[in-house]
Amino acid sequence: MTPYEEMAYLELLTWQFKMQKKPSLTNRLAKGIQNRINNVIPEKVHHVLTVTIEKMVKAVLFGAKYTTSTKLAEDASFLLRESYIKQQITFYQKTASVEGAITGAGGILLGFAEFPVLIGIKMKLLFNIASLYGYNVKDYRERLFILYIFQLAYSSQQRRNEIFNVLQHWDRYMANLPVQADEFDWRTFQQEYRDYIDLAKLAQLIPLIGAAVGAIANYHLLAQLGETAINCYRMRILSKPLLSTQF
Template sequence: MTQYEQNAYFLLIDWQQKMQKKPSLTNRIAKGIQNKINNIIPEKVHKVLTVTIEKMIKAVLFGAKYTTTEKLPTEASFQLRESYIRQQITFYQKTASVEGAIIGAGGILLGLAEFPILIGIKIKLLFNIASLYGFNIKDYKERLYILYIFQLAYSSQQRRNEIFQLLDNWEMYSSRLPDQAEEFDWRTFQQEYRDYIDLAKMAQLIPIIGAPVGAIANYHLLAQLGETAMNCFRMRILPRLSQIK
């Protein structure tokens, strides 16, 4: 392994340890605050969000809109790939931050309009990252991996532990998946996904504080997603590179 790859491996080890921690007092307090924010939002808003997430999952698993992404030559080095990936993360952070500040000022109505837009920004970033690492995103199993990364990034610590174990054993898990996306039980996945995704973003739907929350939350949520994605793909790539070199 090159020096860069070794450094990336050490960062991966540190991240893996964080993913496997038990829920702390801070985690439990944060979850309680998120639940209180969640309770402020009207039930009809929750129903709209649920439908939005369900449609997003269908689009990712079955749609073709995410097939055009950034690519690099097969012989590109790991370091070069991650350099391009960091540029992508920064670009999408800035895009989401500006978008969140503008729409966040509108409270619930504009917040609802933004929700599917922000999901689209995040999913597009994940597809670009997967493609830059050299994975075939036309394969629905790779798309499912992306959705689990999405869930891992925004889950409670307890749920994060469970998802991490699944991704850490992805080769074994994916070998048991059906060969066709249509056969996958996406409804169960959606119901599980809905309960945890983007709780922090709910605060953007509250009038007055929506604009600053939208800008700051979007920026940090994209950074969190980017870091999670990079380490999830490192788990699959770095062990292979160590064997080759």
């Protein structure tokens, strides 16, 4: 490994340790409260949310406009790839921050309208990251990998442990992936995502402070997604010999 790859590998080990932590007492209490709230919400509401998010994410995952031309030469170094990726993360953080400030200033209606827009920004970033690492985002399996990254970034610690195990052994799990997108567990996906961002985003709907909260929340949500994506791809790449033919 080059010095940069060694540094990246050490960062990966630290991140892996964090991902595999057992849920803390605070995590368990927060998740318990959220579960009680979810149990009170009518099933029809859950169904509407599930279908809405399912359609939004499917549009992103399988829509032609989310293929990307962001590529590097096959022999590009790992350092160069990650330099471009970090630039992309910064760009999308700023984009999401501006978008959050605008919708936060617009009140409740614009606040609710922002959710599909924000998901689109996050997915576009993930597609660009995958492509810059050299993976073919037109491949259905790579798009599902992107979806698992998204879940890992925005799930409770308990669910995070389960998803991390899938991503850590991706080659093994790839053989058992759903053949059709309809077989994916959309209910768990939307519920974990919604529960995770509730606290960060609800304050965005409050008049006067909504713009500031929206900008800060979106900036940090994109930073977290970027860090998760980088380490997920490092886990695939740095656990194998770094051969240019692999990319």
